[in-house]
Amino acid sequence: MPDTLQATRLHYDIANLSCGGCAARAQAAMAAIPGVAEARVNFATRRGDILPGPGFDPAAVGRAMEAAGYPATPHESAPPLRLEVEHLTCGSCVARAEAALRAWPGVEEAQVNLATRRAELRVETGVDLAGLQAHMAEAGYPVHPVETEAAAPSRPREDEAAPYRRAFILSLLLTLPVFVAEMGGHLIPAFHHWLAMTFGETLLRVAQFVLTTAVLAGPGAVFFRLGVPALLRRAPEMNSLVVLGAGAAWAWSTLVTFAPALVPETGRHVYFEAAAVIVTLILLGRWLEARARGHAGAAIAGLMALRPDTALRIGPDGREAEVALDEVRPGDRLRLRPGGRVAVDGVVEDGESHVDEAMLTGEPLPVAKAAGDSVTAGTVNGGGTLVYRATAVGADTVLSRIVAMVEDAQATRLPVQSLIDRVTMIFVPVVLAIALAAGALWLAFGPDPSQALVVTVSVLIIACPCAMGLATPVSILAGTGRAAELGVLFRQGDALQALARVDLVAFDKTGTLTEGRPAVTGLHPADGGSAEDLLSLAAAGERSSEHPLARAIVAAAEERGLALPETGGFANTSGAGITARVGSETLLVGSAAHLQAAGIEVPAPPEGPETVVHVGQSGRYLGRIALSDPLKADAARAVAALKERGIAVAILSGDAEGPVDAVAARLDVTEARAGLSPAGKRAVLDAWREQGRKVAFVGDGINDAPVLAAADVGIALGSGTDVAMEAADVVLVSGAPSAVVTAREVSRRTLRNIAENLVWAFGYNIALIPVAAGALAVFGGPFLSPMLAAGAMAASSVLVVANALRLKRMRAA
Structure with missing residues (x-):
């Protein structure tokens, strides 16, 4: 699971909105900006929200919206403010407390929860908190700030x-x-x-x-x-x-x-x-x-209780000292003893062990850890000793962000x-x-x-x-709390209601149904070419890409000890491939369509279950690289469980037809679409929704973000990218496809x-x-x-x- 789960939405004040039609046109103009995965404009608040995707340029927003006639300026808003609310005893108290909060200048939105006795406010920067507290005391519902996400939930109820x-x-x-x-x-x-x-x-x-x-x-x-x-x-x-x-x-x-x-x-x-x-x-x-x-x-208190109070820090002189958790800083080297809990997020530098991550992911089997592997705060070490370097502490750890998601x-x-x-x-x-x-x-x-x-x-x-x-x-309190314990995080409240009504679940393939760790299984240079040259050029271009196929190509080159040429001018075309410069020549690595768009003639590869990546340079076709990606262990069980519940299953992938059909056949999925760009996936989703289907999409990559945002319910794997998780309504911490079934059951039963x-x-x-x-x-x-x-x-x-x-x-x- 990545170590960042922060929100990345950007908020703007929109001028010249005089009716609902203006809002619709402003939203369309905002959505058309290159790199915008999702855009929403609210006529009532005169605000616009953008979910940035690959290639997003913040400066383009001002230019595009000015040209559309709806100037947009970044909205100055303070972070969400959480308050403890006293004297809440019934639903009428909630309504009156909310009305009193919204009446205070600078409070843009307020939601009060009777079960948690808390309010969450969206306020303008510089709002008078002391005045707000006096106002609420006069209204009969005194409020007090929740000081920190980590401390407040752990207070005994x-x-x-x-x-x-x-x-x-x-x-x-x-x-x-x-x-x-x-x-x-x-x-x-x-x-x-x-x-x-x-x-x-x-x-x-x-x-x-x-x-x-x-x-x-x-x-x-x-x-x-x-x-x-x-x-x-x-x-x-x-x-x-x-x-x-x-x-x-x-x-x-x-x-x-x-x-x-x-x-x-x-x-x-x-x-x-x-x-x-x-x-x-x-x-x-x-x-x-x-x-x-x-x-x-109790779920939040239970999650926060996973943190140890101290950590064993290794000083520059090699001496070890037990220090309070709030004294640990990023970059500190820490020792994890057998049976101990990981204090903060980090990367293993020395040692081997198995770590039980069940309390965060719901997965029962311990995960092997060695040098280079990440460890997450709150998980439990097995019988080995590990030395790891802290990468995130305090509120920046995955555990603290999970707690924030659960609270939301x-x-x-x-x-x-x-x-x-x-x-x-x-x-x-x-x-x-x-x-x-x-x-x-x-x-x-x-x-x-x-x-x-x-x-x-x-x-x-x-x-x-x-x-x-x-x-x-x-x-909601009990359901989402239990869901968090099972590794399912509901980021958007509507998803809890919408997921129960879903009748079709569409999966991305690579990294979602498959392990996402493909390996190079074949090098096929064009006539007269060298397999090593083909691989080294492809790896040089893919070094800056986060795609699983790119990582597999780079890993294969490193295993062979190949020298990679210097590249520049890297550009990623979502769902298609990359473009880079090698000296004075242009290198392209990706799908056949990606090379063909640049005028390179690509021979048709033989049909088969392998994924094929094509390589071209300055108009010449250099060859293809074959890769295979095994199915995740629970993929078949997840698809079968969804079908048992009367939910249709489909696969939408940017991969070639051969690998997609092979995966679909193994999982007994009849609806499988291959060679789709993100726009193509979204078009398929839109067509299903026009037929009255309620569609959930499950993905993990940056290129999945627009589709996740467009689906009735977007479900991102916790093993995926931060952009995908921000676009999604639900995050599956474990990254297991079977967690989709768990999420749906939580929604239905709640x-x-x-x-x-x-x-x-x-x-x-x-x-x-x-x-x-x-x-x-x-x-x-x-x-x-x-x-x-x-x-x-x-x-x-x-x-x-x-x-x-x-x-x-x-x-x-």
Whole structure:
């Protein structure tokens, strides 16, 4: 896996955009710039984004967009800002916190995640962070910066659950006597008579008042601290419902206890036990929910825990010293003992061993390491000793960037979430209206005025925007976290939703289905030529290329000890070949079409499974080089597994027809296209999509970037290039084709889990709010007790989170 996973998109401010048509024309002009793999223009923000590909010239953007009539200037934007957000308890809180963040000058975009209690902001450079914090505190949702990607995720999530646990235990101890005294008397009449004769009705009620007041003022104070200010701001949320429900039950009971003459005789019932039990059960629900969320988000903490705290550094004098990890610098020589964890990314200089990379890639077998091989932070050494030189430390390591990718995925918002947030924004005010209306109707037409109180409190307490707000983000949290543990990184949130709908997966061949480490198997110089001259010239031209075929040719020349001539003027034509100068002559290495475009006549090679690279110089054909590339061990299993799931499989390759057909035959793939340029691959994808197909493309090379960006879902192998990974929506860390099946299963099961949560959360509220309002009692059925309402509400959120936790049991396909 490469050691860089950084974003490379470029952002521009676009002038003269006055309508959607302007945006479309500006986007077309931007996409037509040479070297642009993908371009997007947003009319609402007047912004354009570019994914640069091979041959991209930043200076060309200004010239091209000026000529198109839509001048573009680089957008000055600060890096994404992540904030911890306090007082988030339900979906309506999320909507209000987002609205408050977006209202602050300099905040371009804000997304708040209920499951992680975090916000991600895109802000202008120089935004007033202190002012933003004061603004959010006034709005009721204080924010604090997440200092570093490495430190913040590793903080134990149990910290959030512990206060709720303590509050629940104290509330339970205070509530039990109240509950036993009141409900025990209803269940066992003799017990009620004994209490009344021993203590007296008035003393019992005073005792219940004292204990219930202690519950509300002590462990239940958190609801009042958050709910009352929200009511005063006219932005009620979940805590406000608890305050109104429990507070109304307590206030009515207090009035009956100390001023019974003010209440009609038929309504002189106390509900202290309801107020106390409501608070206790909701605290229990909050505790269990916080614990479950901690388990759901444990993937990031687990990844960061892979880093050792220290490293064994070898000084210039050869002495070894154990140093803290933050003291390691690029270029330091480090020793890795048997069984130890790799501290930072590096390259092995001495020693041989096997390294277990399963915790990053999901691959179970240890990987052999020797001089020249790369090692990745967090992986575990086997029985040998290695000396390696640090190449990336801190936030620059692959592990830290994987953590950043996972955090991005977990903070993502699926399209359905926006609808949910709009619903939850008005949910609490609607519930308040229903509660007041139901209470007023039962007060006006019911036989007992106290029953109106029961109905009102039950409606307030039964409503659960928490479950609605958590339904999507907690499933994403658990699903993407487990995916990361299996070596699948979702870079774009839409991919999590789109991948489940894919019905065709198209693979690149070289480096994707094959090992990508082809070897030269034949040298065929033209008449009168030398095999060594042919290979040395081809290797000299290919030295600057990153293509697997180029590396194989260079390696073959090095193995033979051939002297390579000096070259200059290197140019790469994506998907075709290279051009270079050798002295005063022009050298071309690549496909037959590449040489033919320069006027060189290329004889047709014999049909066969080998890949052929042609070599020409200054109009003369010098010969061809044959290479073969073995299939990856799990390629056949991956194709078969996709087919079993009803997904069509195709191969789109720039290679010659013979090698492509040979691979397709071995994998039993009927749809295989050979000799395609990146534009040709994209044209095939577009044709499939016009037929209504949902297409995923899997690739690993620079030339795959435009196709990855154009597909419904682009899937890049972690063993590929950084440009390919930036263009992709999903990255497979291991580089194994079978991980495509795992990614699809993660997507499918996460979406199914979200659907289950949404059905439960909305169904629960739709079904039980009318019951709490007394709908059954109208037809002679029972009223819903406020205590049962509190239990149901607490259970609703816990069930949503518990259902999402089932995703943690997913296994690699």
